[in-house]
Amino acid sequence: MSYIALSDKDKKEMLAKVGVSDLDGLFQSIPEPIRLREPLAVPGPLAETELLSYFEKTGSRNAYNAHLSFLGAGAYDHFIPSVVDSLSSRGEFVTPYTPYQPEVSQGTLQIVFEFQTLICQLTGLDIANASLYDGATAAAEAVLMAHRLKSKAKVLVGCSIHPQYRHVIRTYIRNLGVEAVEFAYGPDGRADLGDIEKKLDGATAAVVFQTPNFFGVIEDVKALSELAHRRQALSVAVVAEAASLGILEAPGKLGADIVTGEAQSFGMPLSYGGPYLGFMACAKDFVRQLPGRIAGQTVDVDGKRGFVLTLSTREQHIRRESATSNICTNQALCAVRATMFLETLGEKGLREWALQNVHKARYAQGELGRIKGVKLKFGGPVFNEFVLELGKDWAAVDKTLRAKGILGGYGLAREYPELKNAVLVCVTEMRGKDVIDRLVKAVEEALR
């Protein structure tokens, strides 16, 4: 099955029209020595039923139980309204290309325009782009953007930013003469302002921090931004858990100049890490340095409102090596899903949804914190994740929990050697009280 729509008769007549005797004749421009003589050694062909049973069988090798998982760390198990799957699976959204011809792409273009508006409203900034690959590459793009805006080579990067995001930042800047200097976190889990002050100087382009940070702790965006601005550096806020924007003050209103991150929480399934949804918003003055596609409103010849891709002189297809970014294909359908998700919840639903995360996490934090041998590692306010320090090695506790089918959280030791016995626990609105209580009981037993 190769989804060909020609009959044998069609093929024959078409070959005659083209003027070659058989299908091989179409490839005469490929030198004989490099043409394949053997069929490719791949399995198949499979009929639809065979294909589905192959993937059912392969899928059944996953023994992951989402219901008993307290994993977060940059990927969050949230409720997705049925509306999102139903509408976003329409062929009209799934099967067009990038909207190069606006007359036949007003659907996608208007949705992107609405998406940009929603991101602006959530982040408290003026401009947002149409999407980037994921939170990690979005953070890296923000660093490069700050570098271009300030023409300064140094950026301060919080070590409480998602470790993978920091790794990607390092990969991206390695050959561009940009230096990332990490700053520490304090005893409350928030960015260590004193350490930033020490490292911040006139050569610094930006102070980049995550909020809520990788430990789940909500940063003091205002203090961080003021500190950055005092030395004419940009304040760049990375948001890895976009659900927090439903209840926390918009970082842009607290002084952040660029807000970027991961919006997987707005309607994208976990799907083992992708596709997700990178986003970026910035202050109006910075728009010419913003990477990625942007939709804009305009009028047509008859004066009717419509939408187009715009400001493309920033982009690779016009500017080639001088473009602000090399991005072309982005995560458009994910942005469409996020728009559907946000518009279905609306302002009140979004706030209630975000608040449920806060309450569930607070409840779990309280119950777990009461266990003997468990310490809440950081005192700062949290959204839906928090760090526990255990009296015992986390790996051992994890093993006991796993035997009960529970995934208690993300062990921090791999990325933070100083947090050897610490675990990052995530409690979204999807975890019921019964499941939280089971975790509490299991941890209690493991530590006994």
Added chain:
Amino acid sequence: MIREPLIFEISDKGKTPIRLPKLDVPAAPDPLTGAAVRAGIEGFPQVAESEVVRHFTRLSQANYCVDLGFYPLGSCTMKYNPKVNEKVAGMPAFTRTHPEAPEELVQGNLEVLKTAEELLCVIAGMDAFTLHPSAGAHGELTGMMLIQAALKARGNPRKIVLIPDSAHGTNPSSAHLCGYKVQEIKSDQRGMIDLEDLNRAMSEDVAALMVTNPNTLGVFEADICRIGEIVHAKGGFLYMDGANLNALTGVARPGDMKVDVLHVNLHKTFSTPHGGGGPGSGPVGIKKELIPFLPVPVVTRTKEGLVLDYNRPRTIGRVRSFCGNFGVVLRALAYILTLGPEGLKEIAQIAVLNANYIRKGLEGEYHLKYATPTLHECVFSDKLQQEHGIKNVDIAKRLIDFGLHPPTMSFPLIVHGALMIEPTETESRRDLDAFIDAMKTIAREAREKPDVLRAAPHATYVRRLDETTAAKKPILRWRPAE
């Protein structure tokens, strides 16, 4: 389609939101002490669920798509996206798995990733693949970083990347992001890389040549092996942009053409949907020498099962979070398994047949700058129509009136007024003929009544949007009326 307001314009704060389950834990009185809590979200919409459904269903009707008809965007490979692949990618066994889950609990996912890597190696003739890159341009960046790492390991990362003038804009942009200076290589009269120019430009300062093959004219670079030898002789790497691999599957393999690094677009050759501009996936294939530098983690088969290997001291690092666009990889794997060896060859054969059928059908009506045989696409121009004051954009907009999507316009840059046509293998003869007929009618209209073309499209709700004003006085978000 009728005018559909922005959601913000039909919002009503008094509407009831979607119902969430009752909170089943005691609510702490002030759970966010010490954090700045927002009062509300200025301007954020509140509508009923039924309004959301109508809003997006109406907007969907304003989109053209592959499911609706012929979509000959050159270089973009707008082929049919099989429905069963969507079903596979939506299986809860995959969608509900967390990327930080322990490896032993996600052996199914790792099997999917590893199998896809292995099959791409077979199809492309490469030694290893990474599935991390999220799109073609991301693959280019990753591929160039691998080359740079290998050169550094040899002692000198070098300074220049050579790129033909027919290349896609992402090539120079990706090379630049890697810190390289870009030098352009001319195309010759055949529309292929000018070997003399390449010989002149190639030096020990050159890290790589980025070549698209078949190139953006649809022409196979017949000297590809010679090109590889020239680049290798000076210690450079041959990078192939595999955006057009769909012309070669089962027919020829980049790995057999001296190619060292290659990216492929799962959203082109392997039929994963474009989604209005993504998500895509741009896996990178490499030869042995580059394996130590692969981005982490690397999916590895061991006696105990599949694992994610992070312990790779010479890695370029991470290029994105987690393990790439897993959902896209699932679709591509489903496609490969559905096709099998014969099917993979057939898609290349029929894609090339369909493209040549169109080329034959339009020869004489439209100007063809290069007479060289082409594979999966052909690039005409508006040169003949320019005599009547008609530009490629007029032709494109008029095609919309025939219920067809226009071809890629004004690219590649070496063809002035380009109309780049790629039908793909999934189109029926009826659709191909309808396109040819429409193009012929338009050519006649250009001669006889050019004003019809200049005013096109006639049938859409909006027509010829003012892109200049959009860029000069940008309105990039909705704001409430003052």
